Amino acid sequence: MLQCVIGIDPGRDKCGLAVVDKEQGTVxxxxxxxxELGPAALAAAHTYHTRHIVLGNGTSHRQARERLETHQPPKPWIITIIDEAHTTEQARRRYWRENPPAGLRRLIPLGLQMPPEPVDGYVAVILAERYLTRIAKTD
Incomplete structure (x- = not known):
């Protein structure tokens, strides 16, 4: 049974990368x-003992897949492409839930604020969680 996956939100300039474990959550x-996606994914695979990748189907997913395939672990990647519809909005909400604004910023409605850092990593978490939820339903 699959326990841990690497989620990737592919982008032209930057990629979100997350490792999600079924029991521990986001690690x-x-x-x-x-x-740097290939080496970063390879390091995560080595550290967390997984070769399962969940890759969002965004416009840069083909280039991301090529980068991954040039940095293979000893056993090849198992790559699953997954729909990333609405993940950016979900990632923004999740960011604010996990990092509530402080000071005067807490008085401004969250819908009017942009997170102060990229949320691509949170998108990668959401993609990995979607996949783990989907395969749990088939077990």
Whole structure:
């Protein structure tokens, strides 16, 4: 049974990368330059003992897949492409839930604020969770 996956939100300039474990939840969340995706995914795979990748189907997913395929673990990646519809909006909400604004910013409605950092890592978490939820229903 699959326990841990690497979620990737592919982008032209940067990619969200997250490792999500079924039991522990999010164990790694980061945003990496797109050109560093292969080595970053390989390091995560080694650290967390997984070769399962959930890749969002955004416009840059083909380039992301090529970068991953040039940095293969000893056993090849198992890559699943997954729909990333509405994940950016979900990631923004999740960011604010996990990092509530402080000071005067807490008085401004969240719908009027943009997170102060990229949410690509949160998108990667959401993609991984979608996949783990989907396969749990088929087990």
């Amino acid at each position: 790694l969340l980061q945003v990496v330059p797109s050109v």
